[in-house]
Amino acid sequence: MNDIAGSRPEISPTVRLEMYSAMVRARVFEKRTYDLFMSGLVKGTTHLGTGQEAVAAGFSTAMRVDDMVFCTYRGHNHTLLRGAPMDSLMGELLGRESGCCGGKGGSMHLTDVEQHAMGSYAIVGAHLPVAAGTAWASQERGTGQVTVCFFGDGTTNIGAFHESLNMAAVWGLPVVYVCENNLYMEYTPISSVTAVPNPAADRAASYGLDRIIVDGNDADAVYRTALAALGRARAGDGPSLIEAQTYRHHGHSRADPGKYRPDEEVAAWMNKDPLVIYRDRLEGLGFAASDLDRIEEEARVEIDAATEAAKASPEPGEAVLMTDLWADGGSSWRR
Amino acid sequence: MATLTYREAVARGIAQEMARDERVLLIGEDVADAGGVFKTTQGLREEFGPRRVRDTPISEEAITGMVMGAAMNGLRPIGEIMFSDFLATCWDIVVNQIAKTRYMTGGQVELPLVLRSANGGGARFGGQHSQSIENWAMAIPGLKVVAPSTPVDVVGLMAAAIRDPDPVVFLEHKALFATKGEVPDGELVGVLGKATTVRQGSDATIVALAAMVPKAVEAAEILGREGINAEVIDPRTLVPLDVTSIATSVAKTGRLFTVEENPRLCGWGAEVSSIVAEECFWDLDGPIVRITTPHIPLPAADAIEDLAIPSVNRIVESVRTSMQ
Numbered sequence: 001m002n003d004i005a006g007s008r009p010e011i012s013p014t015v016r017l018e019m020y021s022a023m024v025r026a027r028v029f030e031k032r033t034y035d036l037f038m039s040g041l042v043k044g045t046t047h048l049g050t051g052q053e054a055v056a057a058g059f060s061t062a063m064r065v066d067d068m069v070f071c072t073y074r075g076h077n078h079t080l081l082r083g084a085p086m087d088s089l090m091g092e093l094l095g096r097e098s099g100c101c102g103g104k105g106g107s108m109h110l111t112d113v114e115q116h117a118m119g120s121y122a123i124v125g126a127h128l129p130v131a132a133g134t135a136w137a138s139q140e141r142g143t144g145q146v147t148v149c150f151f152g153d154g155t156t157n158i159g160a161f162h163e164s165l166n167m168a169a170v171w172g173l174p175v176v177y178v179c180e181n182n183l184y185m186e187y188t189p190i191s192s193v194t195a196v197p198n199p200a201a202d203r204a205a206s207y208g209l210d211r212i213i214v215d216g217n218d219a220d221a222v223y224r225t226a227l228a229a230l231g232r233a234r235a236g237d238g239p240s241l242i243e244a245q246t247y248r249h250h251g252h253s254r255a256d257p258g259k260y261r262p263d264e265e266v267a268a269w270m271n272k273d274p275l276v277i278y279r280d281r282l283e284g285l286g287f288a289a290s291d292l293d294r295i296e297e298e299a300r301v302e303i304d305a306a307t308e309a310a311k312a313s314p315e316p317g318e319a320v321l322m323t324d325l326w327a328d329g330g331s332s333w334r335r
Numbered sequence: 336m337a338t339l340t341y342r343e344a345v346a347r348g349i350a351q352e353m354a355r356d357e358r359v360l361l362i363g364e365d366v367a368d369a370g371g372v373f374k375t376t377q378g379l380r381e382e383f384g385p386r387r388v389r390d391t392p393i394s395e396e397a398i399t400g401m402v403m404g405a406a407m408n409g410l411r412p413i414g415e416i417m418f419s420d421f422l423a424t425c426w427d428i429v430v431n432q433i434a435k436t437r438y439m440t441g442g443q444v445e446l447p448l449v450l451r452s453a454n455g456g457g458a459r460f461g462g463q464h465s466q467s468i469e470n471w472a473m474a475i476p477g478l479k480v481v482a483p484s485t486p487v488d489v490v491g492l493m494a495a496a497i498r499d500p501d502p503v504v505f506l507e508h509k510a511l512f513a514t515k516g517e518v519p520d521g522e523l524v525g526v527l528g529k530a531t532t533v534r535q536g537s538d539a540t541i542v543a544l545a546a547m548v549p550k551a552v553e554a555a556e557i558l559g560r561e562g563i564n565a566e567v568i569d570p571r572t573l574v575p576l577d578v579t580s581i582a583t584s585v586a587k588t589g590r591l592f593t594v595e596e597n598p599r600l601c602g603w604g605a606e607v608s609s610i611v612a613e614e615c616f617w618d619l620d621g622p623i624v625r626i627t628t629p630h631i632p633l634p635a636a637d638a639i640e641d642l643a644i645p646s647v648n649r650i651v652e653s654v655r656t657s658m659q
Contacts, residue, residue, distance in 0.1 A: 068408070099441075100441070101439060101440050101441040101443070102441035102442075103441075104438060104439055104440070104441050105439045105440055105441065109439045109440065111439075111440040111443055111444070112443075113440070113443040113444060114443075118407060118444075119436065119440065119444070121432070123427055123431050123432070126396075126400070126427055126428060126431060126432050127400075127432075128400070129396050129397045129398075129399070129400020129401050129403075129404070129428065130400045130401070130403050130404040130407070130428075130432060131404060132397065132400065132401050132404060133400055133401035133402060133403055133404015133405040133406075133407070133408070133412075134404040134405070134407055134408040135404070136401055136404065136405050136410075137404065137405040137407075137408035137409055137410045138408060140360070140386065140405075140410065141408075141409055141410070143409075145408075147404075159396060160396045160397070160400065160428075163392075163394035163395075163396050163397035163400075164396075164397055164400070166392060166394065166397075167391065167392065167394060167397045167401065170392070320441075323442070324437060324438055324441055324442035325437065325438045325476060325477055326437070326477075326500075326501050327437070327445055327447075327499075327500035327501050329442070331438075331476070332575065333476075333574050333575055333576060334528075334575055334576045334577075334578045334610075335528040335529070335575050335576065335577045335578065335579060
């Protein structure tokens with residue numbers, strides 16, 4: 001494990017509580033998503049980020065308000081923690097008018113541009129060059145924004161990974177690529193289909209980048225790594241490629257019970273639950289248990305309210321079916 | 336007024352817009368220092384500098400993806416894909432990302448971008464550097480598709496494409512690069528979705544695109560000497576499609592012929608034919624006839640490539656036979 005440049009800046013109590021709150025909010029959101037799926041209210045498919053919350057929490061807390069985030073179909077955590085309101089995300093999952101995309105996106109395409117959550121991308125690897133593009137625009141316009149792009153371990157074997165990392169390095173783009181290595185590309189162990197043990201970190205040298213691995217279940221470690229990479233990008237020193245090692249508590253998608261994972265492996269990672277680790281650490285550091293309980297209670301209240309709001313929202317109707325293909329608001333292809 | 340080649344018109348159109356709007360940038364393989372492999376971007380790096388006109392590696396997914404991302408973040412980028420055949424290597428980005436993102440996000444994401452590419456056959460390049468892919472692009476909701484046939488339209492439609500708030504696939508025809516035309520001085524801005532009647536006629540409507548336009552006009556001249564007075568319409572853009580101009584012409588002539596360089600199945604003319612059959616049926620005095628490249632890859636040898644792509648003679652014969 002290696003924080004960039006070995007720096008270990010102190011983390012303030014406020015930031016620590018913010019990160020704990022972020023992880024708890026992400027956890028309750030995914031738990032509710034699972035429950036609503038099982039009761040038939042969330043349709044299609046969902047890819048839960050349960051177990052991977054520390055990556056999203058560490059980065060979102062370290063980012064500047066106008067930094068941009070790109071994520072994958074396993075993107076609920078990242079979109080929520082970038083600032084998208086919980087009720088608009090739940091509305092989208094339930095296919096309601098109140099959804100962040102008005103029901104046109106669904107679980108795999110959660111987007112909230114106002115919060116700089118630039119989209120969840122469902123074709124593996126496709127968003128890596130797009131993230132290089134927003135970073136290129138930030139560089140040209142001198143906005144000081146950094147783009148953070150999350151992806152899974154499977155993405156490292158996609159051609160767009162190579163094209164994007166090379167371009168980002170050659171042009172010195174302000175982008176941070178974060179591989180959430182949860183050990184499985186869908187149902188297959190990443191190690192069985194990849195030529196190197198660390199699918200992202202071991203390839204960093206190909207682009208002249210540092211080899212960076214972080215414990216993705218340790219929010220503090222992620223936060224420190226994020227601060228260093230964001231600072232480097234903002235200073236004009238170019239991109240970073242970070243491999244965050246983590247584990248999903250569920251299968252790949254709602255249809256997958258994850259039976260291909262050895263019981264001992266699952267048990268070992270469940271013992272490294274990022275929320276449990278962090279709560280224990282905070283209590284050890286002297287944070288009052290009552291403050292942490294309050295954070296958990298607030299998240300439960302928030303998810304209940306978001307669920308009720310989403311259920312109360314009407315379903316989108318014919319009026320919106322043909323809107324928003326073009327900038328004029330319509331979808332006409334003829335004159 | 337100046338006489339420009341089609342290839343010079345590409346650079347003129349881009350330069351006009353880059354001078355007007357500093358958010359316009361151009362990236363692609365060999366576009367900057369080399370001025371483009373077809374010399375369509377010659378002089379732009381010198382005029383606008385190496386940051387606004389920039390060479391990329393051979394990375395089509397990166398080019399298209401970065402153009403998309405830049406458009407999401409305040410630029411109005413142009414990406415060049417050297418040959419339109421290469422769009423197949425980044426079709427995911429074009430089709431699944433660029434075309435769909437506005438709709439899928441409920442209108443949150445605006446993508447004012449242009450993807451330019453050299454399209455079409457006749458250069459003896461063989462099956463992977465000669466395709467006419469306008470029908471691929473036309474089939475995807477969310478892409479506008481432009482394919483001009485003259486230098487003046489290249490300038491005007493390039494400006495319109497760059498100023499358009501939606502993604503535009505701009506297809507420059509390789510067989511037309513050396514052709515010349517008069518281009519007025521000063522700013523030119525065309526309109527997407529507006530066809531032009533290249534030749535007036537009363538007996539038959541021939542709809543032709545890009546390199547097929549001059550062939551259709553030549554065919555019409557021959558047919559005219561035989562007493563068949565054909566009207567030639569160049570739609571210029573396939574999306575939006577100027578249905579009104581085509582329907583008005585068919586109402587006048589009673590006959591429709593399409594001349595398409597794309598392979599037969601699901602070519603753009605199939606859509607035009609379907610619209611006319613549905614909406615102008617009672618105006619028709621005879622069957623709709625499509626003149627297309629057969630449903631094969633284009634061969635390299637000149638003798639057989641020329642047999643594959645619709646020729647002036649094939650247009651004349653098809654119209655003459657059908658009008659007898």
